[in-house]
Amino acid sequence: MGRNTRKRRTPLATKIVAGAAALAVGGGGLVWANFYASAHEDHGGHNRTRSAGAQVATIDCPDVGQKIRDVPDRARGEVDGELATMDSQITNAYQRLATTRRAQAGDSQFVQNSILGPLKDRRKAIIDRIQLEINRAGGKADDNLDELAGCQGRPADQQNGGGQNGGGQDDGQNGDGQNGDGQNGGGQDGDGQNQDDNGNGVAGPVADDFVDINDVQPNSRNSRNGLAANGDGGSTGTFTTDCGVNENNLFNSDNLIAAPGVDNGAHHTHDYVGNQDNDAFSSDEDLANADTSCQNQGDKSTYYWPVLRLQDGTQEFDANDQGGGAEGNIGKILKPAQAELKFVGSQQGDVVAMPKFLRIITGDAKSFTNGDANANTSWSCSGFEDRQVTDKYPLCPEGSQVLRTTNFQSCWDGQNIDSANHRDHMAFVQEDGSCPEGFQAIPQLQVRLAYDIPTPTVENGQVQNPYAVDSFPEQLHKPITDHNDFINVMDEDLMNEVVDCINRGEDCQ
Known part of the structure; x- marks a missing residue:
């Protein structure tokens, strides 16, 4: 690859x-x-x-x-x-x-x-x-x-x-x-086998990072973040954009939002769909003029997330590179079998258009050391979607796919496309689906990634052939560090179509 x-x-x-x-x-x-x-x-x-x-x-x-x-x-x-x-x-x-x-x-x-x-x-x-x-x-x-x-x-x-x-x-x-x-x-x-690295030579994941999905209680996930914005009232439509699953093999360990102009700013490798000119050095003009993997060519937005890897001994293209094996991210990169990108409305009323080049980071790549205040991780298995976990990787039964789902912040301050800490210009909806004071509802991006992954086995306190999300080295590949990033580069006509569709209560693509 x-x-x-x-x-x-x-x-x-x-x-x-x-x-x-x-x-x-x-x-x-x-x-x-x-x-x-x-x-x-x-x-x-x-x-x-x-x-x-x-x-x-x-x-x-x-x-x-x-x-x-x-x-x-x-x-x-x-x-x-x-x-x-x-x-x-x-x-x-x-x-x-x-x-x-x-x-x-x-x-x-x-x-x-x-x-x-x-x-x-x-x-x-x-x-x-x-x-x-x-x-x-x-x-x-x-x-x-x-x-x-x-x-x-x-x-x-x-x-x-x-x-x-x-x-x-x-x-x-x-x-x-x-x-x-x-x-x-x-x-x-060399005086004894370390029991915590599963023989992979990297810091995690370990057996306690996994849970059998059958042992997860339905509807037990307790997260203050990531509430679905849409519901029975308000703007009930949806808009789905199909941007593929990174068939063009666009990978890098940059982060254009958090570390613009910095090579290897993420210290882990990202999957990219949508915009095809997305690295640390891309300007807004570069993004606007780029090709896109989205079927609707009016959507040049960039959607990216840390790759999942199967730690099976595969030497990937970045086995000796920064962001890859040199920083403990090893094994076979797993592309999603399906990447569903959907925008939904607000429970409390209409949504307004996102500004072009709006940047949103959801989740926290450093949640293991930062704590879970900004964590927005949801892991599950197909057929078990009512069982969601934030701090474990699921062990799925045969024939079931591993699912990563993310509901982005959908309340915008009405002024800024970014903020100093890349968070303050956005907010999650409140318990009743409304936005905090001073914020207004925009279409909420929901990302659902489905993976075909052989189920790891756990024996004698060790996990064999585990899968894990790429992470900063000191985060030990913890599942709670999963995160997702988005830059809106839809043209004005398409964004207006998204808003009108959602506010009319229709399902469009």
Whole structure:
């Protein structure tokens, strides 16, 4: 499978992270797992073995980007670039965490002194530059951003409940910790098989990231985000656009919305349908003049999401590249068998047209460390659509497809096509289907992706041939990090047709 990109791509920090793909030495794999030394802890019915200083699995950093507000337009590009550099710093620190287990085992302060301390200093320098850039452009930077410089290590069984202190909150499940057998953390010594990497040499997924769909209670998903906007009242029509399933093999690890102008800004690979000129360097003019994979040629919108991969040993085109194997995203890329892109209306009344080049990010690629405030993940199986999960990958019965569904924010502030943190200009509908004060209803994009995936098997606490969503390395391929992105590049006539169809209560395409 090849990659179709518009511009030549230059790898960033190749030497720093390339070793991650080759860490499976002595049976150890990419040793990220927490290693427990002593003292039993009984939690949630499982006898856990852990120490007070359990070795950390990943790095938890406050998300500076989500805290930034009121960035002047002329400083946006510089600020986004600085935030992308900060993401690269976390990636590099995580790789150092994963490749220094022997040193960590011999020095209880190694992680703090050699990884987290220097990382804090580097983040502080970037935050200072961000503040300077905002102030120079006529804005007023938040003086408290410095408080977000420090990061903490987190054992694998701690899930952040939404706080930024890095301590995390145990979610009452085993998390990632399949170890529990008193291994001493000498993963690079080759003295024992690491029990948490499934022999793949990457940090996840693990057995506890999967659930049999039959064990999920119907209608049990509790998410404050992603409510369907349409209902029996209001504007009840739909508009479906058919843009294929990336038959043109358009892949890259950029993120035009969150990291414009930054190569490998996502640190994971995206699937693209619709607009065919979508990378970090695409301007609005480029998008408007591009080809589209949509059947309706008036829809040049870009729709993209992180790829799913089957960790079966396949060497993909990006096996040694940034965003791919060099950052722990390995295995066979799985295209959806079907990608349904549908726009629906509002429960409370008519919808208005989206502005051209409106950008929407839904979900949070860093939900494992950020907490679930912006998570908008829904996993299920065909034939079991009333059973939805946010923090597990479903194990589907034979003949059933894995489903990823996303309901985007559908309330717009009426003024901006983007915002400093790429979120504040949009909002989800409230419980009654109405928009918050100051926002107005636009057509809600609903994305339903169906995949034909052989069901992984879970035996003896390990999952064989798992599938997983691509992620930032430190997010450990957690299912809750799934997310979806959209830029509206419909021409005016088509957007008006979408709005009229929805407001008339018709089903159009």
